[in-house]
Amino acid sequence: MTEAAASPVVTPGLRSLVRRRRAWIVIAVALVLGALVLAFVQGLVRPPGTPLATDNPAPGGAQALARVLASQGVDVQAVRSLAEARSAAEGATVFLYDEAGLLGRDDVAALAGAADELVIARPDFAALEVLAPGVRLAGSADGAIDEVACELPAARRAGELSEGQQLLTIDDDAAISGFAGCFADGEGFAVVTGPSPDGAQVALVGSGAVFANETVDEAGNAALAIGLLGSRDELVWYLPGPADVDGATAPTLEELTPGWVSPVAVLLALVTLAAGIWRGRRFGPLVVEDLPVHVPAAETGEGRARLYARSSARVHALDQLRVGTIRRLAELLRLPRNAPVDAVVAGVSEAIGRPAPSVRATLVGALPAGDREFVDLARDLDDLERSVRTAMRPADDHDASDPTGRRP
Template structure:
């Protein structure tokens, strides 16, 4: 229980004058919100920022997968597909490996782009066995090992590639390729088996053609640039892509998806997580449970209820004091002490219960021969910052009441004061 500020606990001056009853205030919801308004504003800004960022990411998200046949975004391949269809090539959407195999056995050229590496080596081998012609865009290590042993990745090219260096008809018609092409190298064993490279950049090539171990004619294109919407019209990219995919009347456009991944070979969540994640999660769980237990003991303010049995006032006061002590509600405990002291001072000073606290302060200061400002701080303004302060304030309240009582106690020869009037 945090201590209340003076503005929250000061007895307010009533608009109607001294006739308004006095009361001590404890922090409420409005006071707590005002006290923590900085953190509230910070949290609201974070939430709004997260919402705006999510909205912007949603707008910037591409309309489909890279090289998707119906994706009109810069990374898609809708422009190339529309050109192929205009030339009489039937482009089939192969959503799974089985569909791609079925189309390949029907004589279709299979276009493969596995940007996420979802297709394993067994799937690649199955596709190569079923295909007569296979065009692979941006192959990964697994695709090179299965389809073209001896071919390796070699980075990317700088500038336009204009040296064809092969007899592939599509490459000859293209003449050159744009900047940003991926490169592949061919070792001596692969070259001896008939693997050839086109568009050389030193010892590497942008396009490699040959025969797969299972007998399929394979064309490996090191980059997606010849097929993507934003680069297909640069240099001879379009001529190369159309020449590779338009050789027959049917193309199976296959982009492997999550259904093609081998669930048994996929790493588990524990394997993907770093080693420090599990201890941090356990520690966070312990902290949350401890915080819940600590905060769960604060059940809110006391509620007045009619008890079914008679409880002595002293026992009730002691029980409430224990609750205040357990929750460190020093401000509420001091409020109760001050309210009791003010009421007893009203009786001693012959003031009505509706008298304003300022009248009580003035009367107590005059009777005890003390400064009115110090009496007001004691009865209204001072706040306890710890148990020692609370004990000291309680002792000062008792001392003030004792002084007033001693000053107003009639002597042996004093006549009693008239009822209802101040002495």
């Protein structure tokens, strides 16, 4: 209504809204804090940059080794695809570090066929199976390794490797085919060298610590890395990337799913359908008789009042009472529908002889501090409207001696 819009209606403030929705606010804050903590932890755990990349100065990178090799006249060419590595492999040493295991057996065989000398850091099962049958992973070394145990020039110059080395074992068939180990720790070796089935000279280094920035300067790591990678004028530094992933060869969902999953899923679907039919079948209409759809206004008012009481919305409930009272008072005073509240206050004051400030406080200004004040203000509104109605009634209607209202 226009007269209600013109009145300064007081609505619940920010504090009441926050108190009413504090559960959702707490949940949202918890989710945001959890996301921030997760991002922070991942940033601490996950090293920055690509591991063992030639342009990565982080502790896990290999920029230091690449720059030392370049200063000694070695042309270091960093590539991220198998096609580039194969095209540049002829006459060069190829360094391979496949951290995510992106290369398949055919890819490793193709790379070994194109290269004359291949150095692999942390070889996986596919690389060992293709290039060095009989060489297997064997855990970690207990500490630094100072037993060279081979005649490899690079290993002899290094003399010792730092802690954190991964070990490889060599079985009899691999030893017969020409594979030998360096830097022995028990039955394992930190470095294994030998010829691949295609004739390429392969050096398998169990750990990336020999090449990483943070550990390349420890013990004889740098001497071994430079000796293995700097034996030729050209070095192809190959870190497989997304371009090497062949989506056509990826296993399908059917291949990854156990054989019993499909029949069990079909059986569960049939059981669900049967249960739905069993529990959901009905004979005839759900309700036989027609139900009344009329809801008395009193029930609607009581329901809304309970909602206001449950949420402690005294101000909002009082606003609704005041809007209705102002509208009815304007009709009693024969004021236009768009009359402002001040005009209604003046008309009521003149009709019942009550001071205008008191009338305005009842209609607009006073706010309830509790349930008792709310009830008192509601009663004052009712009394005010009754007084105006009595004052505006014709003079003959004031005679209460004749309850029938007839003239004497």
